Structure formats: structure tokens, C-alpha cells
Amino acid sequence: MKLARQKDGLWQYHLAQNEADVLVGLLKKFPFTKIDEVKISKTDKHPKAREREKLLNESLAEHRKELKKLAQALIRPDKFKRQEKGFLMTLSLEERETMLQILNDIRVGSWHVLGEPEELHSHAPQTDAKDLTYRSLIDLAGYFECALLELED
Amino acid sequence: MPTVLEPVTKPVIKKKPKFDDDLAPTFYVICWNDPVNLMVYVTHVFMRIFGWNKQKAEKHMMEVHEKGKSVLVREGAEKAEFYVHQLQNYKLQATMEPTE
Numbered sequence: 608m609k610l611a612r613q614k615d616g617l618w619q620y621h622l623a624q625n626e627a628d629v630l631v632g633l634l635k636k637f638p639f640t641k642i643d644e645v646k647i648s649k650t651d652k653h654p655k656a657r658e659r660e661k662l663l664n665e666s667l668a669e670h671r672k673e674l675k676k677l678a679q680a681l682i683r684p685d686k687f688k689r690q691e692k693g694f695l696m697t698l699s700l701e702e703r704e705t706m707l708q709i710l711n712d713i714r715v716g717s718w719h720v721l722g723e724p725e726e727l728h729s730h731a732p733q734t735d736a737k738d739l740t741y742r743s744l745i746d747l748a749g750y751f752e753c754a755l756l757e758l759e760d
Numbered sequence: 761m762p763t764v765l766e767p768v769t770k771p772v773i774k775k776k777p778k779f780d781d782d783l784a785p786t787f788y789v790i791c792w793n794d795p796v797n798l799m800v801y802v803t804h805v806f807m808r809i810f811g812w813n814k815q816k817a818e819k820h821m822m823e824v825h826e827k828g829k830s831v832l833v834r835e836g837a838e839k840a841e842f843y844v845h846q847l848q849n850y851k852l853q854a855t856m857e858p859t860e
Binding site for chain 1: 794796798801804808849855
């Protein structure tokens with residue numbers, strides 16, 4: 608996947624057939640993990656902090672639902688124009704941000720499932736299917752994130 | 761007859777805050793390091809949310825990476841909460857910590 612051009616608030620990327628298949632697959636099956644509760648503060652013991660934390664987690668759950676809807680919109684056929692070699696994907700500024708958030712949700716969610724390891728790439732041979740799946744998701748989502756952010760100023 | 765002056769006690773005038781907001785608590789919005797968020801992604805999110813240029817965003821990203829955390833802004837409760845929501849939507853580990 609490579610940035611083809613960026614003009615008038617639109618980003619266009621070339622994708623090979625296999626890249627388009629994988630990206631569409633990721634978006635179609637999103638989300639891959641359950642949503643994790645987060646802390647709003649590490650030090651604040653005030654009762655208001657608990658209220659804020661509850662609101663934050665509710666808001667993140669809503670946001671996840673919205674991302675799921677938007678993920679389906681991102682795989683509409685008109686987003687991917689067939690070319691001689693692969694596809695040309697066109698994204699608006701908002702769609703590009705949405706795609707980044709979805710991909711990073713996949714990455715961070717998979718990391719949580721793996722037990723938040725410090726080392727993302729284990730040198731030991733991986734035989735556990737679940738482990739392999741989530742490590743692959745981290746790599747794939749990271750690959751597309753980097754491609755989306757290529758040449759950013 | 762000489763007049764005796766009584767000692768004058770100056771009244772204690774408490775300094776009044778200029779604005780009510782002066783009394784409101786403030787918070788540091790902090791981003792914490794983790795091994796999963798990509799450096800290029802963190803820089804992008806800082807630029808997007810705070811409107812920073814790449815140089816400033818990269819400075820804070822490197823601080824997160826090397827020191828384990830970076831104080832991004834100091835704000836009142838409402839705005840700090842808003843920024844934490846924004847950063848968490850991008851799955852960055854962000855919290856708001858009271859300044860006092």
C-alpha cells in the first residue's frame with residue numbers, strides 16, 4: 608500500500624490485490640476484541656474522578672459502536688477503484704482518521720488480549736493459535752497504519 | 761496635653777481572585793508510554809488533537825518514549841477531560857492528574 612496522491616482533502620492509496628483483501632477483511636470483522644475499561648487518572652481520589660471515569664468508559668463504548676458502523680462504510684465498493692494492478696482507495700480526511708482509529712483499536716485490543724507484553728515480537732516459536740492470531744493482527748494493523756501516515760508533514 | 765495615638769491595626773484584606781476560574785482545580789493531561797502505539801501514530805494524534813506542528817508533536821512523542829510519560833497540557837477540568845476523551849478515542853494511554 609502506497610500513497611498515490613493527496614489533494615483537496617482527499618488521500619488516494621494504491622493497494623495490491625492481497626493488501627486490499629486483508630484490509631477489507633480487517634474492517635469487515637472489526638472489532639476483534641472486547642472493549643477494555645480504562646482509568647481516567649492514576650492519582651485523583653476525588654469522587655468526581657470516578658464519575659469522570661464512568662463517563663469516559665461509556666463514551667468509549669459508544670465510540671467503538673460508531674467505529675463499527677463506519678468500518679462497514681469504509682468497505683463500500685466505491686471506496687476501492689479497480690486498477691490494472693490492484694486497487695485505488697480514496698479517503699477523505701475524516702475517513703482516514705476513522706481508519707487509523709479502527710486499525711489502532713485492533714492493535715491495542717490485540718495487545719491487551721496477549722497480556723500487554725513488553726516485547727511485541729517473541730523470538731520463541733509460536734505454537735499457540737490464539738497467540739499467533741493476535742500477534743498477526745498487531746502486525747497487519749501496524750503495517751496499514753504506517754502506510755496511511757506515509758509522508759505526513 | 762500631648763495626644764496619644766492609638767495603635768492602628770491595618771485591616772487584613774484577602775486577595776480576591778480576578779476570576780472564579782482562579783479557584784477551580786487544574787489538571788495535567790498526561791500521555792503514558794506503552795510498547796504498542798507506533799511513534800509515527802502518536803505524533804500524528806498529537807498534531808491532530810492539539811493542532812501542534814510536527815516538531816512539537818515529535819518532541820512530546822519522544823518524551824513519552826524515553827521518559828515514560830509526557831505532560832501535554834495543563835487545563836481546567838472540562839477541557840482536560842475533553843482531551844483525555846480525544847486521546848483515548850485514538851487508544852493512547854492518557855490520564856488527567858490534579859496539579860495540586
